Amino acid sequence: MPHDDLMDTGGAGFAERLLEVIDSGRRTATYKLALLLALLDLCALRSDADGRAPTDLTTRDLAEQVASLYWPQVAPFRREGWSDAPYLRQIRNNRSLIVDAVRKFRAEVEPAGATSLWIARQRFASEYGKTIDRIECKLAEEPLPRLQTVGTSETVFPFIYDLGPGWGANQHFSVKRLRSHGPKGPVVPLLPGAGDELVRLSPLIRPLVELHWTRMVAQLNRVATGEEDLRRHLFGAPRIAPSKMLRDELRDLQANRCFYCDERLDGLTDVDHFIPRVRSANDAIENLVLADRSCNRDKSDLLAAPSFVVHWAERNRGQAEALAMIAEMSATESDREGTMAVARSIYAHLPPDGTPMWEGRKQVVRADPELALAAME
Ligand SMILES: [Zn+2]
Known part of the structure; x- marks a missing residue:
């Protein structure tokens, strides 16, 4: 048969x-x-x-x-x-x-x-x-x-x-x-x-x-x-930890506030890979944000929800020059085009109804990846 x-x-x-x-x-x-x-x-x-x-x-x-x-x-x-x-x-x-x-x-x-x-x-x-x-x-x-x-x-x-x-x-x-x-x-x-x-x-x-x-x-x-x-x-991530200069410059750029929760960065901070490193080994400045440790740890390897993608895409667009300058000073890679292409590719291939995304500490939601894609156009 x-x-x-x-x-x-x-x-x-x-x-x-x-x-x-x-x-x-x-x-x-x-x-x-x-x-x-x-x-x-x-x-x-x-x-x-x-x-x-x-x-x-x-x-x-x-x-x-x-x-x-x-x-x-x-x-x-x-x-x-x-x-x-x-x-x-x-x-x-x-x-x-x-x-x-x-x-x-x-x-x-x-x-x-x-x-x-x-x-x-x-x-x-x-x-x-x-x-x-x-x-x-x-x-x-x-x-x-x-x-x-x-x-x-x-x-x-x-x-x-x-x-x-x-x-x-x-x-x-x-x-x-x-x-x-x-x-x-x-x-x-x-x-x-x-x-x-x-x-x-x-x-x-x-x-x-x-x-x-x-x-x-x-x-x-x-x-x-x-x-x-x-x-x-x-x-793994490069052995060399993000330099103090990179950290300080990102802190200035974010007006000393956590990229995710917007609270003041008074305690321990982490340089976070916006697109998690398990998804793409991208260490370009455009993929880096400064977060307080609890946000960074809580987000872990999850993809950020569309509301954060909006904020992130806006930052990479609006502060492109400042980011490129920080990259130059701190000997960090800068690749806005490649970073955004990878992000678009990842969100475009998510199942439409399915992937849990991180929307803040202790908040994981099922969000429509189209909303994230629209922010990156
Ligand atoms: Zn935070």
Whole structure:
């Protein structure tokens, strides 16, 4: 009896394929996981004015995103109570082109004052470009054509993107070949609906990818350490706490009031990620607000309700220059466009009737994400 009518070509089948990529036991490096996270991030970052995911990505964009994932990971792994601080392997064999490229770049620019990849990209543009070239070549040769194979088969079953001919085993990608497609390299065409599906599933997929990635690195390096320590090193917020200057400037900007409850900031304060870091690893100034500790702790990993989104979008619009100036002074990233694109993308993919949002201390509500979207137009 034919069961075609029962086949689900959308959500469930897509999710199943994603899980398969994440759970693939024969993995020898973390590159596929990095590529998958890069795809998730870019689908949010490059969303359109309505928050819809793009239909195309490029190898250049993917390479830059992969570099930003490895940047914190190539630092020595320091643990409390341990005298050694090893560099962590990300691949079984000895050649690790992508990670080595990021590590080399970081080792060159960090002593010269580049405390983040964002600063490194501005101040060392040429070296940054060469680093991304290397990563882009490697991505095009290895994980990109192979991400969508199943089991031990070499056959590609596209479900996220379809590269077409000219990719895969024995294909060599030089910088020249990549640039012959344009400054951003070859287009990676996403299959219809795939980008939006990635964004929608991202709250489930991201923590899973991080977990598998952490376990693989633990295994590769035989680090005797709590999984949480390692995970924080690989994916946590930057080790460097927000500087006093950043805190003070945000305090001035908010007239010494909590961003959320508007009470005076007399006690302990926290720099809060408006879009929670579990949703998007965005440390740009536009995503940072100053809150009293009790608001920050209570909000935790919840999305803010539309009333706060209105307030936040207004701040980012109305105080754009002041924010950019604070970013410059405190060596913090500034990316208003990207920050708002990610926020739009997240709210646009929430179920219309469902997601609990934070509306103040001890207040969680079911709000219409459309109200948040309207504020960000
Ligand atoms: Zn507050």
